[in-house]
Amino acid sequence: MSDMTNPEQRIAELRRRIEDANYRYHVLDDPAIPDAEYDVLMRELEALEDAHPELASPDSPTQRVGHAASSAFAEVRHAIPMLSLGNAFSDEEVADFVRRIDERIGREAPVFSVEPKLDGLAISLRYEHGRLKQGATRGDGATGEDVTANLRTVKAIPLALRGEGWPDVLEVRGEVYMPLAGFKAWNERAMKNADKGKGDKVLANPRNGAAGSLRQLDPRITARRPLAFYAYGVGAVEGGELPDTHSATLARLREWGFPVSSQSTVVTGLDGLLGYYRRMGEARNSLPYDIDGVVYKLDDYAGQREMGFVSRAPRWAIAHKFPAQEQSTVLEGIDIQIGRTGAATPVARLQPVQVAGVVVTNATLHNADQIARLDVRLGDTVIVRRAGDVIPEVVRVVPGMRAPDVQPWAMPECCPVCGSELVRDEGGVVYRCSGGLTCAAQRKEALRHFASRRAMDIEGLGERYIEELSDLGYIDSIADLYKLTLNDLLEMKRRADERDGTTPETVKGGKIATRWADNLLEAIDHSRETTLERFLFALGIQHVGESTAKALAAWFGDLQLIRRLPWPLFKRVPDIGGEVARSIGHFFDQPGNQKVIDELLERGVRISDTHPPDAKLRGGLDLATVLADLEIPKVTALRAGQLAAAFASADAVLDAPEHAFVTAGLPADSARALVEWLADDAHARLLSACGEALTELDRLVPEAAETVAGPLDGQTVVLTGTLSAMTRDEAKSRLEALGAKASGSVSKKTSFVVAGEAAGSKLAKAEQLGVEVWDEAKLLAFLAGHE
DNA sequence: ATCCCTCGAGTTCA
């Protein structure tokens, strides 16, 4: 096709189409052609320009890949200084700003052009006769650096102006920034490649990413960075006119090919400004770029001229800043917290600092690896952020502020609570206290977990009471909760008050208050009536959370059965594999745990929903499956099947000589491995126990399953946000009653997401994956129609 | 062996 037309025309045509695509993508936010097609056009243009060097032009989109490095940046003096803006941190300061305008030029409710304040790098672009001639950084406002070659690589910046009516000389000002998606993708790739020892620099944050990219001496590096641009104003103008308001100028810039924030708009008076501030504050976390506030500008240029300037900032504009989401503070110490499973988590003790509206003093450091990665040391100045706007975390260390001779931090060797050794998980990153339930911290955490809402739900038994009851020796195990008496509680309280030197709380007449103790006993009593699912969860078995506890309860139905089942049988439950099954078996193998369970039952804990095992177990209850589940070396599912065909029972396998396995069809090495495995007494007992369990289950499991089809059978749902008519938990159980499976995270397998008010990242993920989203109204209508 | 999806566990502050 291209050889039909003359190359000059074709080049012009290609350049126009490519820049058109850039414009639609970056300015109109409405991509016109797919990436692949864009690449094809680009390659054709490159080929043509190579073949006809005389037709090359600095305005060509091919030039956006950047040329060879220069040695330094030239200085650029700004014809009109690039001013900084005054800052407002409170509504009052904004009110003062509006009042000053009224006082000075007599306008009570002025019209403002408002826009988000992007966290990027301010630049100036000089166009002469519609062509980009020079781009510069803001620098100190009077003088910046010439970064034209770098700016040419930013696709959102037009190399030539579109439309018509532009002045002979036009200086456009705006912000170069790094969109969050681009930043994330860049860093993910950079980190992946960093592991392999090659690759790109990991960027500290989008702002630094943008600034650093523009200061590259080699524009080819800049070209690869995901940079974007928004125009927010003009500087020098010669040989032409602009509209007489700022908002109209922005509209004009948009026509000429500049991206202008779609969030920029016009509002009136103080109320308008503050309303915009609130709206943007809410939208902040869902914007595709970082903003640190909003900017208010008096819209009409006549008013701006009248207002004038103070020193280096205009009096007609102000930046209204959001509370910082990132702050620096000093790391005063690193404490070790011991969790329920003994996991030792380092927690940063920080000099109190305001982050996104709350004072933060603690932040998790996750684990020792994370500390090593960040190279955080005691006394360091660190950057703290609230991840997802909730949980504080240490992001990085501020370099160059470390005192000399501070050593790297190391995980202590012993548990700070009980002194037992801290042992690193094999192949894992967490260290655990090896003290088990002899460790007071683990005992307390176990109690806290047992009493928690989703477990036994003992209302009022919070951290404080557990601490006191445990420290003063009233409860050692979870079973001890059920033998507490009113006297115990009152005595405990008296001793705790004495110890802490606090005066006892009294009611009139000087009598000691007992109401709290009555309530607590009542709550403990109330918790005696429970379900198998809650009970299993409350025991705090490693790897058994709510979901696994629920599955165990549903499949086996009876605590007495579960507590003596050999571990391989647990693998019959979907989503329970070797690791989890062993962990459950191991828990019930401990005589101490069995004793606690006996005590709980003796002291009145009653599981109300005991039932026979689920019929779905049928099918998995044969010798072949059990032999495969035992994880005997070299005995695969296939070999297990051969054995089951040849032997009538587990006991028959136990008694068989090695050659009988070979006769059964096993290769010599499998037979050998099996004999060796069986030589271990513990293994032999396990196999025998499995045989017995099979026989018993066979008797218990009902013949056929009679399932009622629910309307949501096989569907996976995710709930997010706040519902008004019911709690999320209630919605969850009602959906489950209709056959749905409620999950915590959105994936492409998710059938639909129920999104209430203020839904966050899960809703975003659903939209990104194109997963169906229900609002509360739709949920209610569905429930009404199907329950 | 490798991917993707879930689950478990740990965490902060008002």
Place this chain on the structure above:
DNA sequence: CTCGAGGGAT
């Protein structure tokens, strides 16, 4: 909410 790791499909 986030990270790590278990389970299961491929």
